[in-house]
Amino acid sequence: MSETTIYPRVEEARQRRLETPTSEQPGFETPPSSAPQPTGLTGLSTLDALESESIHIIREVVAEFERPVLLFSGGKDSVVVLHLAAKAFWPAKVPFPVLHIDTGHNFPEVIDFRDRTVERLGLRLEVAAVQDYLDDGRLQERADGTRNPLQTQPLLDAIASGRHDAVFGGARRDEDKARAKERILSLRDEFGQWDPRNQRPELWDLYNGRHTVGQHVRAFPISNWTELDVWRYIEREGIELPPLYYAHEREVYRRDGMWRAVSEVSPAHPGEAIERRTVRYRTVGDMSCTGAVESDAASVADVVREVATSTLTERGATRADDRISEAAMEDRKKDGYF
Known part of the structure; x- marks a missing residue:
């Protein structure tokens, strides 16, 4: 990680705070309701x-x-x-x-x-x-x-x-x-x-x-x-991710409403047609329980726009292990799962 990828961000944020007018400074105006509002700090x-x-x-x-x-x-x-x-x-x-x-x-x-x-x-x-x-x-x-x-x-x-x-x-x-x-x-x-x-x-x-x-x-x-928030931050910071998060062609088959990757650990069952489609992954868990979504989002900006319109969380949309029961995640967490 080079100095150009981290330290300047800290300095830029500090400068923005120093240059932000306060209510006691001349020229201060209350931002319109349509403007992004700061939260927390x-x-x-x-x-x-x-x-x-x-x-x-x-x-x-x-x-x-x-x-x-x-x-x-x-x-x-x-x-x-x-x-x-x-x-x-x-x-x-x-x-x-x-x-x-x-x-x-x-x-x-x-x-x-x-x-x-x-x-x-x-x-x-x-x-x-x-x-x-x-x-x-x-x-x-x-x-x-x-x-x-x-x-x-x-x-x-x-x-x-x-x-x-x-x-x-x-x-x-x-x-x-x-x-x-x-x-x-x-x-x-x-x-x-x-x-x-x-x-x-x-x-x-x-x-x-x-x-x-x-x-x-x-x-x-x-x-x-x-x-x-995560994707907007990845875009702002220029953070590298595994290529699976972006649109790519892959052999997949349909199971439980998800596109599953063809692999040694997740083979297609008899009757499940293997197709080649353009997909990406919203989360990258095991190949045996993680599904892909059809997508042409090939860049971070594309993913940001796609996520902004989604009505399902990434786990709800693509993780088969969370569909075992209504309390699947909570049961595993009680046992010590992360």
């Missing part, structure tokens, strides 16, 4: 306010906890959190490692992007592989073929072995009803489990990170962002 745009809040959260966690780690899958939300962490501590390096729970069903393009990003930023990558648990019998393959729910045990073991007391994630409240219940700092008990009835208040942006031995905290710096 006086004089800041929506994206600036969200960025400032997220960087504050990241710095607070690093100051309060001893061994934080960032869950990094190569998906857009974890990429944005990593970008924010890089800005939070620039010009120093990100002061914590990144952790990936590798199911073995990842898109090859995402794994390649993950490795290039880690190398570019000089990060330490920790990997917990679901395949290792299947090989030694600690886990068993599911009948439906998806490995996404199998990530829980490797995740909890990686947290315990790394003695990580805080785990950053890119979850947002607008993704799912269960995630909407989360606090920004969410306590997990000695078994890594989450109790939605035992949530701490976070009044006035004060975050309580107290925990006992064996417990840890999940931290969500972009909890208050929406999918559109």
Whole structure:
């Protein structure tokens, strides 16, 4: 990451705040109701306010906890959190490692992007592989073929072995009803489990990170962002993403109302016609449970316009594992899933 990609943004934001007229300065006029209104912090745009809040959260966690780690899958939300962490501590390096729970069903393009990003930023990558648990019998393959729910045990073991007391994630409240219940700092008990009835208040942006031995905290710096906020920020910051997020041709088949990629881990069933279509991915989970959407959005600007008109969240539209039941995500989170 070069100085031209991060530091000037901080200086530009500072200059904008200094140059913003106040009600006591000559020439101040109340902006019309149609103009973008700053939220959260006086004089800041929506994206600036969200960025400032997220960087504050990241710095607070690093100051309060001893061994934080960032869950990094190569998906857009974890990429944005990593970008924010890089800005939070620039010009120093990100002061914590990144952790990936590798199911073995990842898109090859995402794994390649993950490795290039880690190398570019000089990060330490920790990997917990679901395949290792299947090989030694600690886990068993599911009948439906998806490995996404199998990530829980490797995740909890990686947290315990790394003695990580805080785990950053890119979850947002607008993704799912269960995630909407989360606090920004969410306590997990000695078994890594989450109790939605035992949530701490976070009044006035004060975050309580107290925990006992064996417990840890999940931290969500972009909890208050929406999918559109994320894409507008990616556009503004010029953040690189895996190419799957943009329109490309791919062999797919129709299942459960979604276009599924043809691969060794997600083959078409008899009677499912394989077609070549122009698609993109709104989220990049496992190939065995993530669907694509038909789209000709080939650039960030195109995606921003497309997301702005969407009425479904990315998980609701493209994640088969969230359709197992109405409470699928909440049930997994109670067991320790992120």
